Amino acid sequence: MIQSELFFKDDDLHVDDINELYDAIVQEYERGDVGYYLLPESKEFEKIRAFCDGYNFEKKGIRNVAILGIGGSSLGTKAIEKLLSHIENRNDKKLLFFENVDPVEIAQNLEGLKLEETFFIMISKSGSTIETSSHLKYLLEHFKLTLQSEQFREHFCLITDEGSPLDKFGEEFGLYRFYLPQNVGGRFSVLSAVGLLPLHILGVDIEKLLLGAKMLKDSFFEKKEDNLCKKALYYAKNQQNMPINVLFSYTSQFKYFNDWYVQLWAESLGKINRDGIRVGLTPVGLIGSVDQHSFLQLIIEGANDKSVTMIKVKDMGIDLIIPDIKLPHLEKTNFINTHSFTALINAQCDATMQSVQEQGVAVDLIELDSLDEVSVGYMIFYYELLTSLTGHLLNVNTYDQPGVELGKVILKKKFEN
Amino acid sequence: MIQSELFFKDDDLHVDDINELYDAIVQEYERGDVGYYLLPESKEFEKIRAFCDGYNFEKKGIRNVAILGIGGSSLGTKAIEKLLSHIENRNDKKLLFFENVDPVEIAQNLEGLKLEETFFIMISKSGSTIETSSHLKYLLEHFKLTLQSEQFREHFCLITDEGSPLDKFGEEFGLYRFYLPQNVGGRFSVLSAVGLLPLHILGVDIEKLLLGAKMLKDSFFEKKEDNLCKKALYYAKNQQNMPINVLFSYTSQFKYFNDWYVQLWAESLGKINRDGIRVGLTPVGLIGSVDQHSFLQLIIEGANDKSVTMIKVKDMGIDLIIPDIKLPHLEKTNFINTHSFTALINAQCDATMQSVQEQGVAVDLIELDSLDEVSVGYMIFYYELLTSLTGHLLNVNTYDQPGVELGKVILKKKFEN
Numbered sequence A, B: 001m002i003q004s005e006l007f008f009k010d011d012d013l014h015v016d017d018i019n020e021l022y023d024a025i026v027q028e029y030e031r032g033d034v035g036y037y038l039l040p041e042s043k044e045f046e047k048i049r050a051f052c053d054g055y056n057f058e059k060k061g062i063r064n065v066a067i068l069g070i071g072g073s074s075l076g077t078k079a080i081e082k083l084l085s086h087i088e089n090r091n092d093k094k095l096l097f098f099e100n101v102d103p104v105e106i107a108q109n110l111e112g113l114k115l116e117e118t119f120f121i122m123i124s125k126s127g128s129t130i131e132t133s134s135h136l137k138y139l140l141e142h143f144k145l146t147l148q149s150e151q152f153r154e155h156f157c158l159i160t161d162e163g164s165p166l167d168k169f170g171e172e173f174g175l176y177r178f179y180l181p182q183n184v185g186g187r188f189s190v191l192s193a194v195g196l197l198p199l200h201i202l203g204v205d206i207e208k209l210l211l212g213a214k215m216l217k218d219s220f221f222e223k224k225e226d227n228l229c230k231k232a233l234y235y236a237k238n239q240q241n242m243p244i245n246v247l248f249s250y251t252s253q254f255k256y257f258n259d260w261y262v263q264l265w266a267e268s269l270g271k272i273n274r275d276g277i278r279v280g281l282t283p284v285g286l287i288g289s290v291d292q293h294s295f296l297q298l299i300i301e302g303a304n305d306k307s308v309t310m311i312k313v314k315d316m317g318i319d320l321i322i323p324d325i326k327l328p329h330l331e332k333t334n335f336i337n338t339h340s341f342t343a344l345i346n347a348q349c350d351a352t353m354q355s356v357q358e359q360g361v362a363v364d365l366i367e368l369d370s371l372d373e374v375s376v377g378y379m380i381f382y383y384e385l386l387t388s389l390t391g392h393l394l395n396v397n398t399y400d401q402p403g404v405e406l407g408k409v410i411l412k413k414k415f416e417n
Helices: A015-031 A035-041 A044-055 A075-083 A103-110 A130-142 A150-155 A165-172 A193-201 A206-221 A226-237 A252-269 A296-301 A331-336 A341-357 A373-394 A402-416 B015-031 B035-041 B044-055 B075-083 B103-110 B130-142 B150-155 B165-173 B193-201 B206-221 B226-237 B252-269 B296-301 B331-336 B341-357 B373-394 B402-416
Strands: A002-006 A064-068 A094-098 A118-123 A156-160 A176-179 A244-249 A282-287 A306-315 A362-370 B002-006 B064-068 B094-098 B118-123 B156-160 B176-179 B244-249 B282-287 B306-315 B362-370
Touching: A002 A226, A002 A373, A015 A206, A015 A226, A015 A373, A035 A206, A035 A373, A044 A176, A044 A193, A044 A206, A064 A130, A064 A193, A075 A094, A075 A193, A075 A252, A075 A373, A094 A103, A094 A130, A103 A130, A103 B252, A103 B341, A118 A130, A118 A150, A118 A193, A130 B331, A130 B341, A150 A156, A156 A165, A156 A193, A165 A176, A176 A193, A193 A206, A206 A373, A226 A362, A226 A373, A244 A252, A252 A282, A252 A373, A252 B103, A252 B296, A282 B282, A296 A341, A296 B252, A296 B402, A306 A341, A331 B130, A331 B402, A341 A362, A341 B103, A341 B130, A341 B402, A362 A373, A402 B296, A402 B331, A402 B341, B002 B226, B002 B373, B015 B206, B015 B226, B015 B373, B035 B206, B035 B373, B044 B176, B044 B193, B044 B206, B064 B130, B064 B193, B075 B094, B075 B193, B075 B252, B075 B373, B094 B103, B094 B130, B103 B130, B118 B130, B118 B150, B118 B193, B150 B156, B156 B165, B156 B193, B165 B176, B176 B193, B193 B206, B206 B373, B226 B362, B226 B373, B244 B252, B252 B282, B252 B373, B296 B341, B306 B341, B341 B362, B362 B373
Parallel strands: A064 A094, A064 A118, A118 A156, A156 A176, A244 A282, A244 A306, A306 A362, B064 B094, B064 B118, B118 B156, B156 B176, B244 B282, B244 B306, B306 B362
Antiparallel strands: A002 A362, B002 B362
C-alpha cells in the first residue's frame, strides 16, 4: 500500500540504536501521557456518527461546514480534505475556515454565506484562543444571533477540553460539545473529533482513516518500521549540518498536508532541550512539479544542508491522457503525447529525485499506491510517529510549545494599558 | 507610504560597503543585460490597454481568466491578485491557473469551465515548457478546438520570447502575442505583460503598479535606500550562521506574495558561485497570526539560524470591529472587545516581533500604510532589488537557474527509451 525507501546510508548506524529507539517510544506509549497514540482505536467516530445521524445535515439544507479554529484546530482538517477532494463519497458541501483575524479574509468568507446553510464548529482547548473567540463574537453580531437562541444551538457546536471555560459556556447555552481526548495537543489532534467531525460531515469515511493510522501503529509497535527509526536517527544525528527537512510532494493534493507537516515538525522539535540547548529542524513543504520551477535550484546548487523526502502517488484516482496533438514549431514536446498526466508527474518526481541524489543530497521516497482514506490515515500517523521519534532523539518535550506564550502576554498588555 | 526599520545592528558595517554596493548595482543596471530594472518605465501597458479595449471582455461575456504557465509565469500574478483582491476596481472575473500537471487539479479546474466565458493566456519563453504545452494540448482536445479555428484565436493569446518556437506557432495560427522583454527571466517578469495583461483584465490599475515600482527604483538609484543595502550586506555576511530568511507577513493577502518571494530568493541565490562554492539562502514564507500557531515556536526556541522580516499593513482597506459581547466563562477574552480586527492583527505583529527580538533574532519591519497598486508595485521591486543586491554579494549569477536543467534531460530520456 505504502512503500518507503531510503537512499541515504549511515554506516555508523547499529541495530542497537534502532532497538533503543523502539523501546523509548514503547515506554512513552505505555506511560500513557501522550494521548495521540490511542486515537486510532478510539470509538469517538461512533459518537460523531450518532450526532450526525440525529442532526440530519441533508434535510436541514446545510451546504457549508465552517471551522472556527487556528493552528492545530484547522490545519489537519484542511490537509485531509484536500488530499481526499477527489473521492467519490466526498459530497458537495463546502469547507471554510475562520482562522486568521484578517478583516479582508473574514469579509470574503462571509460574502453570501447564509446562517441557515452553514454548520459552525468552534474548536479551542480552553476557549480563550483570541482569534477563535473573536470570530465567534463577530459571527454572533453578523448573524444577529443571541446566545439564548435556538438558532445558535442549531448552527454551532464546540470541540474543547472537558471542563474548560468553553465547555461551561457551551453547557450554559445548550450547545452540543465534543471533547478533546486527554493529553492530545492541537497539532496531534486531527484523528480526534477535531478532524473526524468535519470530515465525516463532508463524506469522508473516518473509520478507514483510523484504520490506516492503526495499520502503521500496529506495524510500528511490532517493531517492523525500521525505516522510520533510521530516518529519525539520521535527522537527529545530522541536525547541525543538515538542519532543513524538505517534503517534496508530487501532487497538488498534498498542499495543506505540507502545511500540517510544517506545524507538526517546527512546533514539536524547535525547543530548548533538556540539556538547555536550542535545537530544532526547519521544515519546508514543496509541491511537484510546480516547485521544480522555484525552490529546486537551491536544493541542487545551494549549500548541502537539506534532506529531501519525495512523496509520489501511483494512482491519483483520476487520470487524463495528453492527446497526440503535434503542435507546429513545438515538436520538441511531442515525446509526452499519448502518455498520461500521472505518468508525466511521476516521471518528473523520479527525474528530480535522481538529479538531487547526484548532488549528494540525502533523499528518501514514500510511494503511495493510491490516495484514499486508508493511505491518508497512514500518512498522518507516519509523520506523527516520525516527530515523536525525532523529538525523543533531540531530547525535547515534543508535545508542548512554551515559546509562544510570551507573545500572548505581551499582546494582552497592549490592550490593557 | 512604506517605512522600513532594521532592528539588528552591524557594528562592522562601513559607509564604504554601502556605497560599493550601490555602485555595483548601478553598473549592472547600466550594462543593460538585466532587463527587469527597465520594467517600471516600460510602455507595454499601453499595448495591453489597446488590446483589451479592442477585445472588449465585457461584451464577449468573459468571466474567467486562465493562465497556462508555471513558476515565474504564474506566481507573480497570483501574488498581486491576492494582495489586491479587496480593491474597489477589482471586477468579478475569476482567475485560475493551469499550472501543475496534476490530473486531479486539472479535472477540478475544468469543472463547469466554459470556453465561451474564458480567456486563456499561455505563457512560456520558448513554448517547450512541458507542463504548459501539455495543458494546451489537453485544452484543445477538451474543448474540441482545432488550431485553425476562429474560436482558438478568440480565446487564446500568448506571451513568449520574440522569435521563439511559440511565437512562430502563434504566428502560423494567427494568435495575438505579447513579448517578454529581453533579459527578463521568469521570476523577475511580473511587471511585464506576464503579470500586467491578466491583472489589467481583472481591473487592477497597472499603471499605478508600475508607478510604485518606479518610486522605489528612483529612490534606490538616488542612493536613498541604505536600509536595503544594509539588509543585503547583513544577509550575505551571515550566510553561514543565519542561512534561513523568514518573511512573516501579517495579513492573509500576502499568502502568494510569500510564494513568489520563495521562488525569487531560492532560485536566484541558490547557486554554485563564481568561486565554485555552493551558496544560497533558504526562504520561508509565513502568515501572521496563523503561523504564530505553527512555525513561531521554532523561531523562538530553536537554533538561532534565521532572520525575520515582519510585514505589517496599517490600513487593509476593509476593517471590522470585534463587538462588545461578553461571553460567560470566557471573560478572559473581553480585553479585545470594541477593538478592530486590524488593531488585533497588528498588535499581534508587534507582540510577536518583540518576543522574537528578545531571543536575539535579527528582525526588521516593513510597514505599509495601505495595500493598493502603488504599495504592491513598490513591494515587488523592493524584493527584486534586495535579491539583486544579495546575489551580487554572494558572487552568483542572480538571473540564471542552471541546476534545474539536468532534471529536464533525465525526464525526456525516460519517455524516449
